[in-house]
Amino acid sequence: MIIAAINLWKPTMQTRYAKQLRAMLTALLTLMAASGAAVAGPLEDALAAHDKGDDATALQLLRPLAERGSAEAQYNLAIMYFAGQGVPKDAAEAAKWFRRAADQGDATSQYNLGVLYFSGSGVPQNYGEAAQWYGLAAKQGYVDAQYNLGVMHNLGQGVAQDYIEAIKWFRLAADQGNAAAQYNLGLMFANGQGVSQNYAVAIKWYRLAADQGAADAQFSLGLRYHNGDGVPKDYSEAMKWFRLAADQGHAGASSSLGVMYSLGQGVAQNYVEASKWIRSAADQGNAKGQFNLGVMYEHGDGVPQNYGEALKWYHLAASQGDALAQINLGVMSRDGKGVVKNYAEAMKWFRLAADQALALAQYNLGLMYANGLGPQDYVQAHMWLSLSAARGAQEAPKNREIVEGRMTAAQIAEARALARNWKPKPIQ
Numbered sequence: 001m002i003i004a005a006i007n008l009w010k011p012t013m014q015t016r017y018a019k020q021l022r023a024m025l026t027a028l029l030t031l032m033a034a035s036g037a038a039v040a041g042p043l044e045d046a047l048a049a050h051d052k053g054d055d056a057t058a059l060q061l062l063r064p065l066a067e068r069g070s071a072e073a074q075y076n077l078a079i080m081y082f083a084g085q086g087v088p089k090d091a092a093e094a095a096k097w098f099r100r101a102a103d104q105g106d107a108t109s110q111y112n113l114g115v116l117y118f119s120g121s122g123v124p125q126n127y128g129e130a131a132q133w134y135g136l137a138a139k140q141g142y143v144d145a146q147y148n149l150g151v152m153h154n155l156g157q158g159v160a161q162d163y164i165e166a167i168k169w170f171r172l173a174a175d176q177g178n179a180a181a182q183y184n185l186g187l188m189f190a191n192g193q194g195v196s197q198n199y200a201v202a203i204k205w206y207r208l209a210a211d212q213g214a215a216d217a218q219f220s221l222g223l224r225y226h227n228g229d230g231v232p233k234d235y236s237e238a239m240k241w242f243r244l245a246a247d248q249g250h251a252g253a254s255s256s257l258g259v260m261y262s263l264g265q266g267v268a269q270n271y272v273e274a275s276k277w278i279r280s281a282a283d284q285g286n287a288k289g290q291f292n293l294g295v296m297y298e299h300g301d302g303v304p305q306n307y308g309e310a311l312k313w314y315h316l317a318a319s320q321g322d323a324l325a326q327i328n329l330g331v332m333s334r335d336g337k338g339v340v341k342n343y344a345e346a347m348k349w350f351r352l353a354a355d356q357a358l359a360l361a362q363y364n365l366g367l368m369y370a371n372g373l374g375p376q377d378y379v380q381a382h383m384w385l386s387l388s389a390a391r392g393a394q395e396a397p398k399n400r401e402i403v404e405g406r407m408t409a410a411q412i413a414e415a416r417a418l419a420r421n422w423k424p425k426p427i428q
Contacts, residue, residue, distance in 0.1 A: 055086025091122025093201025163194025199230025235266025271302030307338025
């Protein structure tokens with residue numbers, strides 16, 4: 001009889017934070033002298049009127065100045081149209097006045113015009129145009145434009161994807177103290193994108209952003225201390241940074257904080273406190289939080305044991321592609337825990353996780369094919385056991401040997417060819 005020992009996974013810590021870089025694309029919504037030039041006469045009167053809430057007077061004073069070519073007046077008129085201050089909101093009219101000021105070299109208008117092109121507000125969405133206007137503002141040292149241009153080069157939006165160029169613009173913005181740029185620069189060093197992977201440098205940038213209260217950076221710094229990447233492993237320090245991020249509502253940090261309470265890492269084990277933080281993450285739609293909450297309901301850790309609730313949270317996580325949740329759904333379907341025993345359903349979930357190259361799922365799938373829990377297929381069994389063995393499943397070689405004893409030479413050759421040619425499938 002083939003060995004069929006399957007262990008459920010307890011809550012696990014994410015080992016890499018792979019969140020996509022975020023473009024913070026927001027237009028400024030306050031009247032100001034856009035170029036920083038001295039403000040005098042009618043323009044000063046217009047700004048004073050706006051500050052008093054008299055937008056009608058502000059518009060009356062700004063429009064003639066804008067028509068005569070004042071970049072400051074053009075910029076401020078654009079803001080009033082964009083925000084609907086004294087006039088109905090009109091993004092197209094805002095874009096017209098931003099362009100007039102931008103064509104005169106006003107960096108803030110160039111940046112805001114880039115924002116409009118990126119979002120398709122008042123103009124057709126055009127990433128190439130957005131990158132062009134960001135570039136003009138960035139070259140003048142406009143920090144938000146430098147950051148957004150870095151994002152676009154990193155993602156290949158409107159420009160060719162170029163990690164080196166992304167790092168250049170992130171660094172320029174980071175050197176001006178932009179926390180988002182500091183965080184993303186740290187992320188690129190951590191992931192080895194455009195540079196050699198260097199956790200120590202990544203941590204330097206994470207810390208600068210984290211000290212400014214950037215939750216993503218606090219979470220990433222917590223991960224480095226938890227895993228000992230670039231710093232000595234320190235659960236207390238990891239807890240500190242996770243809590244700072246979790247207190248800002250960061251779902252990943254809430255999940256990780258809950259895991260540490262569950263495992264007693266850096267703090268006394270406390271399942272009730274663990275369930276509180278994990279539920280916070282799960283309620284925000286975080287797949288790891290949903291998976292871990294499912295584990296707690298399945299085992300009755302910090303919450304009443306409830307297979308129905310466990311299945312609910314596993315399904316939510318599995319629908320986001322979480323392979324661990326898919327494995328546990330497979331186990332529960334196979335064993336009839338909270339549901340009617342269903343081998344076809346079990347194989348479905350194991351297959352989804354196996355396609356993500358998770359060794360335990362590949363091993364379990366191989367066992368099901370070998371034991372005929374569903375269709376009996378020794379070729380498929382051999383293939384999946386071989387794949388899991390290559391990924392460290394300790395019992396897989398022994399079970400593969402048992403399967404081979406039931407196969408012809410041709411079947412073994414077919415199974416080996418399938419394993420050689422197998423590739424993971426992207427999460428759908």
